[in-house]
Amino acid sequence: MKLFGMRGIVAAAVVAAFTVAGSAAHTYAAESVLRVAMTAADIPDWTGAPDQGYEGYRFAGYTLYDTLALWDLSSSDKAADIVPGLATSWVVDPANNKRWIFHLRQGVKYHDGCTWNADSAIWNFARVMDPKAPQFNARQVGQMGTYVVNVDNVAKLDDYTIAITTKTPSSLFPYEMAMLYMISDCAVKADGYDYNKFAAAPSGTGPYKFDRVVPHERLELVKNANYWDPKRVPKHDRLVLLPMPEASTRAAALLSGQVDFVEAPSPDTIPRLKSAGMKIITVPYPHNWDYLLRTDTPPFNDKRVRQAANYAMNRQDMVDMLDGVAVAADETLITTQPWYGNPTKYDFDPDKAKELLKEAGCSPCAIKVGISTSGSGQMQPLPMNELVKEQLEAVGFQVDLVPMDWNALIGVFLSGGKGSPYNAINFSMAPIDPVQGILKKWMTQYGPPSCCNWGSYSNPDVDKLGTEALGEFDPVKRNALLTKMNETVVADASELYIVHDLNPRALSPKLSGFVQAQSWFQDLTPIVVAP
Numbered sequence: 001m002k003l004f005g006m007r008g009i010v011a012a013a014v015v016a017a018f019t020v021a022g023s024a025a026h027t028y029a030a031e032s033v034l035r036v037a038m039t040a041a042d043i044p045d046w047t048g049a050p051d052q053g054y055e056g057y058r059f060a061g062y063t064l065y066d067t068l069a070l071w072d073l074s075s076s077d078k079a080a081d082i083v084p085g086l087a088t089s090w091v092v093d094p095a096n097n098k099r100w101i102f103h104l105r106q107g108v109k110y111h112d113g114c115t116w117n118a119d120s121a122i123w124n125f126a127r128v129m130d131p132k133a134p135q136f137n138a139r140q141v142g143q144m145g146t147y148v149v150n151v152d153n154v155a156k157l158d159d160y161t162i163a164i165t166t167k168t169p170s171s172l173f174p175y176e177m178a179m180l181y182m183i184s185d186c187a188v189k190a191d192g193y194d195y196n197k198f199a200a201a202p203s204g205t206g207p208y209k210f211d212r213v214v215p216h217e218r219l220e221l222v223k224n225a226n227y228w229d230p231k232r233v234p235k236h237d238r239l240v241l242l243p244m245p246e247a248s249t250r251a252a253a254l255l256s257g258q259v260d261f262v263e264a265p266s267p268d269t270i271p272r273l274k275s276a277g278m279k280i281i282t283v284p285y286p287h288n289w290d291y292l293l294r295t296d297t298p299p300f301n302d303k304r305v306r307q308a309a310n311y312a313m314n315r316q317d318m319v320d321m322l323d324g325v326a327v328a329a330d331e332t333l334i335t336t337q338p339w340y341g342n343p344t345k346y347d348f349d350p351d352k353a354k355e356l357l358k359e360a361g362c363s364p365c366a367i368k369v370g371i372s373t374s375g376s377g378q379m380q381p382l383p384m385n386e387l388v389k390e391q392l393e394a395v396g397f398q399v400d401l402v403p404m405d406w407n408a409l410i411g412v413f414l415s416g417g418k419g420s421p422y423n424a425i426n427f428s429m430a431p432i433d434p435v436q437g438i439l440k441k442w443m444t445q446y447g448p449p450s451c452c453n454w455g456s457y458s459n460p461d462v463d464k465l466g467t468e469a470l471g472e473f474d475p476v477k478r479n480a481l482l483t484k485m486n487e488t489v490v491a492d493a494s495e496l497y498i499v500h501d502l503n504p505r506a507l508s509p510k511l512s513g514f515v516q517a518q519s520w521f522q523d524l525t526p527i528v529v530a531p
Contacts, residue, residue, distance in 0.1 A: 031237040032529040034511070035259040037250040039374055040243045041405055043219045046210065047199050048183035049128075049140035053410060054430055054520045055263070055376030057179075059241050062521060063221055065181035065204035068102055068121075069174050071432075073517035076283050079336055080432070080519035082178045086116060086205065090174055092473060097169045098152075102177075104160040108228045111210070112203040114186030118156045123185040125154045125164075134193045135185070142414060146440070146451040147176045169471040171478055175433040207232050207525050208239055218242050234525040235513060245374035245406075251506070254278060260508040260529065266380055267323035270504070277509045282325060282502040285518045286431045288332045289379055291369065291388070291424040291496035294417040296456040299362045300424065306493035308356035308365075310346035312395040318387055318499050322380065326499040331490045332431050332441070334500055336518070339434055341483040343490040346497065353395040364398040367423040375406025377428040377520065379501055385426055388498065416448030417455045424496065425454065430520035434482050439466050442489050457494050 038044075038059055040052040048065055050056030062070075070085030086105050093099035108116040126133040128144045129151065150170055155163045166173055184203035191197035202210050205228065208221035219241040223234040242259060244250045247266035253259040255276055265273060270280055291309070293300040300306055315328035331343045357365055371385045372378050382403070389399040402422070404412075412420060413427050429452075431437020440451040443466040444458040465485035472478040490497075507514060513526040 033238045034236045034529050035240045036261040037242050037244040037253055037259040039263045041245040042243050047202050048181045049143035053376030058521050063208040064206045066206050068177040071521050073523040076516050080517050098166045100164045102162050106160050108205050110184035110203045110205050112184050112187050114184045117159050118162050120185050121162055122154050124182045135188055147179045149450050171473045172435045175435045232525045235528045262506040265506045267325050273506045279507040281516045282504045283516045285503050287501040289428045289499050292427050292454045293424050293495050294455045299365050302360045304356040304360040305362055308353040309496045310493050311349045311353035312391050314348040325502045325504045329497040329500045338479050339482040339486050341487045350395050357396045366398040368400045370402050370412050370422040370425040372406045372409040373403050413454055462488050
């Protein structure tokens with residue numbers, strides 16, 4: 001079966017609201033219920049292509065669905081990496097380094113009883129690759145298409161083996177397969193390929209099953225007692241996901257007993273939460289709260305202006321404002337990642353920043369920055385951006401902050417910087433692997449619609465190193481190339497580096513068993529909820 005990749009990726013769109021049986025009031029008789037307050041402004045799309053950024057992946061993706069490779073989120077002592085998921089193993093063809101063989105897990109059923117096999121896998125690739133397929137979903141291409149942009153075709157070798165051929169060699173291809181969710185082909189066919197109907201009873205293979213949704217208020221999932229990995233059958237009966245974009249609202253909900261688990265409590269509420277007996281957990285993880293810069297147009301097409309912005313940052317001031325729930329960032333990656341290297345340091349030096357702006361002839365150096373009011377990984381965006389503005393303006397920038405909701409900013413990101421009214425956007429990212437964190441962020445070929453190079457950054461040396469890394473299947477040699485690539489983009493001041501989040505979460509004392517992984521993604525299944 002030949003699959004044809006999309007040449008264009010549509011912008012993100014919010015899934016239509018569905019009123020599914022029930023009202024906001026609900027009695028959980030004899031059930032153990034985990035209630036989570038998300039930072040998202042709305043319920044992420046739950047049909048197998050989450051929106052709302054990586055928070056959508058965390059709560060409406062890996063809960064309901066599985067991928068060929070999954071993230072090992074069982075430890076807080078090391079950075080998460082991929083492990084077998086719906087595929088038990090994978091290997092590159094020794095005779096063709098563009099051909100990957102994936103052996104699929106047998107005995108797995110979707111929630112509706114449909115069998116997971118090679119036919120279902122190929123059907124799912126066509127869902128986001130083949131416009132002629134009845135299951136093709138243009139909206140989902142906007143969310144998931146980047147992970148298959150390098151796929152040329154997918155072939156069935158037997159009922160539980162597929163061959164995926166890429167357009168160009170990609171030694172890191174399995175990381176892409178940790179992001180493409182598999183949904184029940186039987187369910188979509190039964191719904192007449194109507195994804196609105198599928199949303200009323202979605203079916204995946206994940207550790208939770210869909211139960212009900214109250215639009216804009218809550219998404220309720222229940223334990224999948226028959227999950228294929230017995231170790232990850234949830235230790236609670238029901239998971240209730242509640243969008244609460246305001247940090248103060250999340251804290252109040254936890255203190256009043258309305259929720260049990262809070263994402264990103266604001267620093268000023270942490271002492272009160274601790275005094276009330278709540279558990280506060282922080283762990284370093286791959287995350288970068290930064291400004292993506294348009295490097296194809298003034299003023300950030302001038303390296304001196306980019307460097308000036310970085311020298312203007314007193315990152316310790318930001319850490320102090322956040323009461324220590326962040327660490328200063330000197331690049332996109334964190335120190336424990338193998339590609340960190342020995343990056344150029346941009347210490348706080350306002351005099352040097354002023355000198356660089358003067359050399360560049362940018363005075364006043366006016367920039368317009370798109371920011372969000374809340375959102376996945378955005379931490380406390382309004383006060384944080386005000387501090388960035390203050391520090392930039394102290395050296396000669398003139399900063400116009402333009403706030404919008406998180407999904408609107410995601411739309412700006414997916415559309416790319418070219419043609420955008422913004423010189424920069426505050427768009428936090430989770431560089432969880434070298435594909436998303438380095439290659440797709442900085443190689444010229446991955447400007448929108450291909451992926452994540454929002455600001456059209458282009459550097460021949462970086463492109464050469466990236467191409468060599470993708471074609472290098474020796475992990476030691478590949479890591480050396482990726483490290484050099486990362487050091488090169490930092491020396492070029494490719495973005496404005498500010499802080500790394502420490503991923504604070506607040507948990508009710510009723511909860512036990514949670515392990516905070518060194519990842520943007522987290523596994524909620526081990527959590528036990530005491531009566």
